[in-house]
Amino acid sequence: MSTNKTLSKHGFLVVVVLLVLILPSCQSTNEVLNEVASVNIYEFRGAVTDEETSEPLSGAQVMLEGTSFKTSTNELGEFSLNIPKGFYEVIVTQDGYRSMRRLVGFESATSQTFRLFNKSVVNSFSTKQEEPASIESLSKRVRYLEQKTDSLEKLVNSLKSSIRAQSDDSRLDKFADYYIGDAPGCDVLNPGDIKFADSDEPGVISIDEPVELIMENYNTGYRVIIKLNDFHAKDYGRVVRTNVDADYFFEELTAENNNQREKWKRNRQELFEGSFQHLLVALASEKPPIYFGYRFYSGNNVESVSGLGFTSSTVQDREVKKEYFVKKKPDKNLLEFDGEIRVEYIRKGVDDPNSIMGLSKYLNQTSWITLNKESIEFSENGMLKDKDALEIQGVWNYTTVCKMLPRDYIPPS
Structure with a gap:
């Protein structure tokens, strides 16, 4: 009996301690979000x-x-x-x-x-008018084409092969896994417009030409117009590397009822927390980043191998404060550092259902950021001045379109 009572007391104390640690943290997060969300x-x-x-x-x-x-x-x-x-x-x-x-x-x-x-x-400067072709010239072209029948047949066969390859559902499925996401209620309305390029290299998927896709996401309440200029992915076995060049334009969907409206509100806030924009909001705040759930590490080949989300003792990797890589000026916030910064969001694990991120040994959501220039300015509501000057790896690099939010999104107070 005394043992059970002791365990019960200890269990109660553990619960109390957890509540004391978690509730102020969540409350502080909301307070800071409300503080910085009041942008002009x-x-x-x-x-x-x-x-x-x-x-x-x-x-x-x-x-x-x-x-x-x-x-x-x-x-x-x-x-x-x-x-x-x-x-x-x-x-x-x-x-x-x-x-x-x-x-x-x-x-x-x-x-x-x-x-x-x-x-x-513009075209008039580079294009000159051609005179109509003569009958004799046209006849020569016809004879030339007749002599190239074999080449034309090969071209037709090649086009047929390309069409058959485009009908291969496996590439479309992988494209969805790597880029769009496979969440129920989030669908591309015109997947048939995607034309995949032929490749002899195993594990490679790329598009043949730019395409505009329309996606409706009934998990978050957005229609997204995707102007996809380029997409290239290669499966290396343990990890898939993707390169994407695209523009995104968001439109609000109309909720059918209040329950759906509240669902969208919850899902949007959940996706926002732990996002790269959320990180920038935390860095712009006067509060410590741990209030938002962030820890930072720096060093060569920063990584986490312990299975507990902490740093490995086998590499030059140490926990750092945000002042190490964030410089606050009177009228601006700057990211400014050398090497890499590893960012852990300790309130979420690694969500990788398709095992494409190569992060199986990480417990906490983990990403890396690297600068391509001396410094980058960012705003209080989480917007980079020059997004191309920053390289992102890890979880943030694999954010599918189904999990994207508009860059101007801030959770309602």
């Missing part, structure tokens, strides 16, 4: 014109990549959006014109003019 909203206005004539272009699309912000110009070629403080890639498109992309930082009300090149004008 600024007006972004401007105009879109023809580069040659300076005439206004009505109906031009103005979109902020990776967000749900978009609008179109009025009959005067003008537009206006209300944007939270941060850094955005603005993409402007108009039928018959070359699109334009520009990085814009919003720290106050901003006005911009976008001058688009007319494609027909």
